[in-house]
Amino acid sequence: MEIITGTADFYINDETAVAIGKFDGVHIGHRALLDEILKQKENGKKACVFTFDPSPAVFFGDGKEKQLTTREEKREIFERLGIDILVEYPLNRKVADMSPRDFVVNVLCNRINAVYVAAGSDLSFGRRGEGNAALLRILAPECGMTVKIIDKLLYEGREISSTYVRETLEKGDMRLTETLLGEAYFICGKVTHGRQLGRTLGMPTLNLIPDESKMLPPRGVYYSGVMIRNCYYSSTTNIGYKPTIEQDKPVMCVETYVYDFHEDIYGEDISVYLYEFRRPEQKFAGIEALKEQMQKDIAAGREYAKEK
Known part of the structure; x- marks a missing residue:
């Protein structure tokens, strides 16, 4: 997948079909x-995704809203789905003040060479969000573009949206989150060195420090799976601050015990998929109590993996 990022000075030679x-x-959805x-x-068109960087929510907001997918995670998903070109168009004040017509003509047509555009019925673009799906239909013929507007999908009578997904994730309802996403919620990152406590206890874990922009589900233990070097392994994951161990300046960490995996992969990228919430994070009386509970969590996780 070709990624065009950090610049508005580009031109795509091939005709494209664009999703905005x-x-x-x-x-x-x-x-x-x-x-x-x-x-x-x-039909010979390049499949192209157009999105802004930073996102409008970050640019126009206070920048504090957590994201369901980081930029790296979006890239991974788009490539996996077969997208040819990803445009991460720089959003600044000049671009934000662009008229809807200028956006269609100068960006979609003259830069991206779009001949087919797919967008949601709630599409908003151009200065102060003046552009919408109806206006796109009107402007598109000027550039010879075909427009396909997709209505919102519903699940149990409710429109599927990022807001809906956030609500289910905040509740720790990983099954519903997976249904809405089309795949399990996952966290990408590099394996970092921890305090080696898991190894000392005979249960070594892979530790990730999640991106600060990444939205996380409730702290606790999850049945999970992990992709390592394009291979899948079942696992049990804890998300939290390790209250039994960390007393000073605790750091949010994603710790994953991978069944039957013993390789050293520090510094490598992995993806952790969260399937089901098992129990909330808790502080134990001591290391032995923690070890006993970890063994129970892992045993339950192995049984879950057999049934999944």
């Missing part, structure tokens, strides 16, 4: 848009 959106979470442009590959 924020794509936070890349949930099944977003994937309906992606399916539309992926179909156009059969």
Whole structure:
């Protein structure tokens, strides 16, 4: 996948089919848009995703809203789904003040060479969000573009949105979160050195420090899976501050015990998939009590993996 980022000075030679959106979470509503442009590959078009960097929510907001997917995670998903080109268009005041017509003509047409555009029915673009799906339909013929507007998908009567996903994630409802996303919620990052306590206890873990922009589910233990060097392993994961051990300046950490895996992969990138919440984080009386509970969590996790 080609990634165009950090610049507005580019031109795509191939004709493209473009999906426009924020794509936070890349949930099944977003994937309906992606399916539309992926179909156009059969007609010789390059499947292109257009999104802003930073996102409008960050640029116009206070920057504190956590993201369901980091930039790196979005890239991983788009590439896995078969997207050819990802445009992370720089959002600044000049771009934010661009008229809807200028956006369609100067960006979608003249830069991205779009001949097919897929967008959601809640599309908003251009200065003060003046552009919408109806206006895109009106402007598109000037550039010879075909427009496909996708209605919101519903789940049990409610529109699927990033807000909906956030609500389910905050509750620790990982099954519903997975249903809305189309895959299990995951966390990407580099394996870092911890205090080696798990190794001392005979249960070595892979430790990630999540990106500070990443939204996390409730602290506690989860049945999970992990991708390491393109291989999948079942696992048990703890998300939290390790209250039994860390007394001073605790750091949020994602610790994963991978079943039957014993390699040294410090500094390598992994993805941890969270399937089901087992129990909340808790502080134990001592190391032995913690070890006993970890053994129970891992045993339960192994049984879960057999049934999944």
